[in-house]
Amino acid sequence: MATRLSKLLSLVVSTSIAATVASAAVGGELQKIMKARGLTEKDVIHAAKTYTPSGGRDEFIVFSSGGQSGQIIVYGVPTMRILKYIAVFTPEPWQGYGYDEDSKKVLREGNIRGREINWGDTHHPGLSEKDGKYDGKWLVINDKANPRVAVIDLKDFETKQIVVNPVFKSEHGGAFFTPNSEYILEACQYAAPFDNNYHPIEEYKETYRGGVTFWKFDPKKGRIKPKDSFVLELPPYMQDLSDAGKGASYGWGFTNSFNTEMYTGGIEVGMPPFEAGCSRNDTDFLHVYNWQKLAKLAKNKKNYKMINGIKVIPMSVAVANNALFLIPEPKSPHGVDVSPDGEYITVCGKLDTHASVYKWSKIKKLIKNHEYAGKDPYGIPILDMKKSLHGQVELGLGPLHNQYSNVDGEIYTSLYVDSQIVKWNYKKLKVLDKVNVHYNVGHLCGMEGKSADPQGKYIISLNKLAIDRFDPVGPLHPQNHQLIDVSGKKMDLLVDMPLPLGEPHQAVAIRASKLHPEVRYKMGTNTKTGKPHIGKTLAGQERIVRKGKNVYVYATLVRSHINPERITVNKGDTVTIYLTNLERAQDETHGFTVDNFDIHASLEPGETAELKFKADIEGVFPYYCTEFCSALHLEMMGYLMVKDPNKKYVSAQKLKMKKMSKAELKAEYDKTVAVNAATDAVIQSVVKFLKANHYEKYPTVKALVEDALDQYGKIPEQKKKSDAAVKAGDYEKAVLFENMIWQYMVKTADVGIRAKDLLVKKVATKQSPAAEAGERAFGEGGCGGCHVIGKVSSGPDLTGVLLRHENAEKWVKDFVMDPASKYNDPYVKSMIDYFNLKMPNQHMNEKEVKNIIEYLKWVDENANLF
Template identity: 70%
Template sequence: MQRLLKQSLVVTASLLALGTASLASSDLQTIMKERKLTEKDVLAAAKTYQPSGRKDEFVVFSSGGQSGQILVYGVPSMRIYKYIGVFTPEPWQGYGFDDDSKKVLRQGDIRGREINWGDTHHPNFTEKNGEYVGDYLFINDKANPRIAVVNLHDFETTQIVVNPIMKSEHGGSFVTPNTEYVIEASQYAAPLDHQYHPIEEYEAVFRGAVTLWKFDYAKGKIDEKASFSLEFPPYMQDLSDAGKGESFGWAFTNSFNSEMYTGGIEKGLPPFEAGMSRNDTDYMHVYNWQMLEKLAQDPKNYKIYHGHRVISIEAAVKAGALFLIPEPKSPHGVDVSPDGRYIVVGGKLDTHASVYDFRKIKQLIDKKEFIGADPYGIPILDMKKTLHGQVELGLGPLHHTYDAQDGIIYTSLYVDSQIVKWDYKNLKVLDRVNVHYNIGHLDSMEGKSAKPKGKYALALDKLSIDRFNPVGPLHPQNHQLIDIGGPKMELIYDLPIPLGEPHDVISIAADKLKPQVTYPMGTNSRTGKQHEAMTLAGQERVERKGNEVKIYGTLIRSHINPEHVTVNKGDKVTFYLTNLERAQDETHGFAVSGYNVHASVEPGKTVAVTFTADEEGVFPYYCTEFCSALHLEMMGYLYVKDPKKKYESVKELKLQKMSKEQLESEYKKVIATNKATDDVIQSVVKFLKDKNYAKYPKVKSLVEDALDQYGKIGEVKAKADESYKKGDVNGAILWEYQVWQYMVKTADVGLRAKNNLAKELATPMKPAAQKGEEAYLKGGCNGCHVIGQVSSGPDLTGVLSRHENAEKWVFDFIKNPASKYEEDYVKTMINYFNLRMPNQHMNDQEIKDIIEYLKWIDENAGLF
């Protein structure tokens, strides 16, 4: 015992990083004594501890139950990584708050009713040859029969499809071996026509069903038009699994209530739970989806319900595509072995797990050897003749998962609160471990794929009772990690889950997931395509059409452009925002105070938020993600004014309170400002005239617009001069302010005209320089650098002449800015602009192209 303790102390001292080699084992013993830890506890900690920066071997996706979301965590660390908004708005991601995610969420509305919650149950990955592929994830909603598609390239929900015939479901979402179809089975029988029918018509009109959703792998979307369903009797269908290997092409769905009992506790009848468990057996549905796929092509085999094809029981039976096999009463799990030969079923009200042999099933089908048919004409196979055998496991066997070792399976026991390890080929129990408490689903790593990994198992316990600090009557769920790598199973970690009732999980080797860390510039994350409103640096603008105002803005550390937006009360306002960052993890958020909008804008992403400006006032908008040292300064103002009201200028009131001397000083100041502004305008006008701007239609149009604004100045200036002559200095100042407004508008349009003309006059860009300009804009460089003038960063004109071996210096600086931070020149720039050049993660070719663009700028320096 002492030797084991010493070994564990040595291992743990290393794995837990408790100190250096000089750490005495007595220090660890002291900690163990103070915290009442055994060597078993310390070894368990060592198995799950991940030093900072070390990544998990497996990633787990858990249903979020009533939260309508998905939870992502790592194994063995059990660290929670992320919640994924699916059927429910999720504010951090802006899911359900920005326009594009709202469109996805609204795909889940049912018969015109907005649905904003879900009860997520069974996540499953895309598969190839029965092996998990980390491209897409599917998850179902039990409460509102729906299936969602999550794109694992960015962990965002991209599609929700509503089942057109079901009123509830539990048996989704299970995937055929090459992701041909996603299987969704109904739960509580209901009329498929969505009409009222009394319960007395249960057997005649109420039905179950299984839907086969066709998945278009290339598009990453379910093809609703190519999907179809199979009518089932009104037995309450439950879980499903698709065959693989020798059972490829077949699928299996179990059920309860073969009695077709209809309850009536309010009438003094026995409740559902009594009447639905009278029979000794229920039915496993066995159906051939490849045959059904062909039947769905012929209208004589199906009926149309709500635009959806439903193959009739009669057509499926006639084609030899649908059969029933008795199974232990109230079954809750049906799981196909990795090789596809065996199907294991657990009955909640039985103590046994039943192992069916697909070879025997197929032989009976081929020989048409049946023991009869159910009331709907479906052939029934003999249970004993299809069984490989049964094993007594304990009370309440529910679900199963497989081990990497051939023939080994793990089963959850709800009543006994245990996991049992057993051999389903040789039909013997090998080991069992207690869990806390009342386990439902379980999972071993990739345990339901064609190639399970083993190593760890997860117990999804429904109750935690006394396991954690009390947090009120609503207790967390408990996910427990179990080491299954040795001869005995060992419980090594408890993870309280405070998010709904996580119903089921699925795990995948972390190296199979290849998510992108940034988006290509301007991506709409919900479609994967370029957003129609992608805005690059320099393209920011506000467009008004009637009462619709569209703001095309950008986000980059640490400012939102534009910073001031004025709209009228009642306007429909849309902000389109593009994150110009290229560095990973430089996410920005966007919220407008009081208007219930939020967006998460990851690097390269474009989002839209739309709202009606129905409240007058001044509303700050800001970045919600702490993105830099100047995060708090990353903000702007939305001004909402009532067009029916006349506003009294506070500045005007201030002027009225000024003394004569103060007014004269203010007048001289505004006159000087206007002269300086006009000097800028005149220099631009001279440039435009000298370069014959009228030869270029686009430039000419801008100049005409500018001159139109400038032409209004004379009349206003005359009023200002007249007021001054009369001694009304206050009035003169106000009119001069109006002169300045027209000048600013003129200068804005004139400078754009100048930049456009400069482009026309400049030497033609070589292809490399064109690519360089594109990289410069998409990289967000223009967010800090304005060619020809100092802005948030230095003017880049002439940058290639400022340094010895300049091209290499610039290349190295763009490649790794931090490598230059300590150089005197860069230090000076950092101190002056109070900003550091960020690493935008340009590749080598992009940097070379940008240098060619900078050369082109220097060639045409006089034009900018």
């Protein structure tokens, strides 16, 4: 077993860190873990392929629909770690989405016919493209339940716009970008009248309609332009998913359908159910349209009619201009996917075991020669299926969705009924491999697998059922996303990931290197518009303004206080609070709420947000920072006091409390000043170290130092106030100002020490694998509980410990493995007497101790840094 395990590890790991793991395996530690947990060698390989060390990064970022949550889920590959939920169509309390006024404005853009809609069913996310390749700038997603499309800015992963489809009553097939993000395609699903009037179901064929909306998109501003958008009217076939042509087929679009029978059900009147009537025909229709030509037609009023404020191009106009065609496709298809070069179009039908591959050059030739097999009832030309096909291949039961490989001709298809993923060649029409998944897979997510530049490496199976895969949590199970390694000849299922938010329907993945999100905003930014907020408030500008029964509060938040700390209003006042986060440090978010008023804001560094509510109940209501932001987080609060202007209030008798004498206050003041001086000495030593080691060369360290200096820069103003209080003999107030100075010093020291620790890692000599293992053993073994490298703590500083004894490495090894054997050693005895503490036996093995010694050697090499 040990020999086989060594071979295994040599294949899996080749870095210096991996060498440490291998050495641990030789000592039997890995074998013990494998035995205890019942792991196989294959399990270890899978773990190595998906594990990323603490602080590591993923190669790909996945944006998954959140289904009925109305949100988007963001996670990394290969770790499958969830990184964020993006609020889109539903309120999200943590981020304050739907609770502050600015996000409410975005959410309310999604109102339909004057009605508030506060939930959504997100389905198909789409990434903006340039030349058919993902550019990492914008993300869009549709709402199946309420036909809408939202735009998310990938600079901050926030929803910026929601547009409502004014003619569709349902949609499933959105949102899909054209290759240069000119348009976003959104297809209708369940046919309905375009107007908002009642029409009997008996008029289905005459008045009910399907369609595709072409939302004009501005890729620079990242906004949909409804006035420049238009709809292509289609028959009342149930349109489904779409894909835009690219390369050879650029300028064209493809949308599949089901229920070309135009059946309308009616089990309540004795008719067969929908699914019976919708499956009568042998084939359904693939819609083929020239969106470039349609866009030109939409510029002339004679080619469209306005319905509910949007341009609608009738079928007859599209047909007359050779811009709309139909091709028979497999029964009940659920996706259409254009190959990276745009030449092949793959369609799978749920009720057909075959995948059908169409060839664009053949379709183009049929269109050019006006070679039609007939027309549908609405006069749309039908192209011959056999003449349009490149060929068909039998894949299995329930083929659904496709993703392309980076290998020419390779494609992956999900099999819903068989619960499998099949790899096959769409050019050679040959099945290459299959792998089982758990269970009933719907969509697939490849790494940029629907772009012109698929990356291969991984496929994610978005399974509808989890059944027995996870710990039971009640009748409602999570969905199961399974990561599959497709880099080898055989597909290899690596790991399961439960997703317990909504029903994640479809996902798209992009290389993490293409994403460049900001870590802070320009001070006072309205993050929903990207412009300066009307309520932008800088330090020193805090104020409360009353205009009649409207009260405007201009407030700031910074570690660790909210300014102002007291707000008094009258019952019945409308209160508007503008909040600005003054932080510049990365990840220093502040939240804000007023108890009992159902409002919340989340403010990232530099952001300004607006909260508005009516103070309709009398009382005293604490407000506080909801994000644990600093050591003094609990003190970051204030009071909203709502009084009834029609009541007379009698002051409660003041409690008589013993006051400190002036001498006692003077002693407390002197003590506080001394503590501040000592704290400042620590800060100056850190500053000296940072300057000496050129912190400005390292952007991350520099950002921390700038934040620390920002906190430190607030001290002189407080010192002036303290000195003025002392001069006036008011030591009680002087102590308060000195305490405020200490708080700023603590914040400065906290950030400064983080900067120093980070700088040490950057300028120190590189650790050997053994030293890295030793540092881990030092931390995990509890050594840091008494010993702090670089200073005396509960135990002596270990910097230079290898210089204090003859044959020091052996001495340290013996002492760590058997401390009691040296308790009577004169040196050790003096340490025990000084620290009043004996070194405990941490029961480390020889390998761990040897690695700790290597770590201590590294410490000595870099002693000047500690």
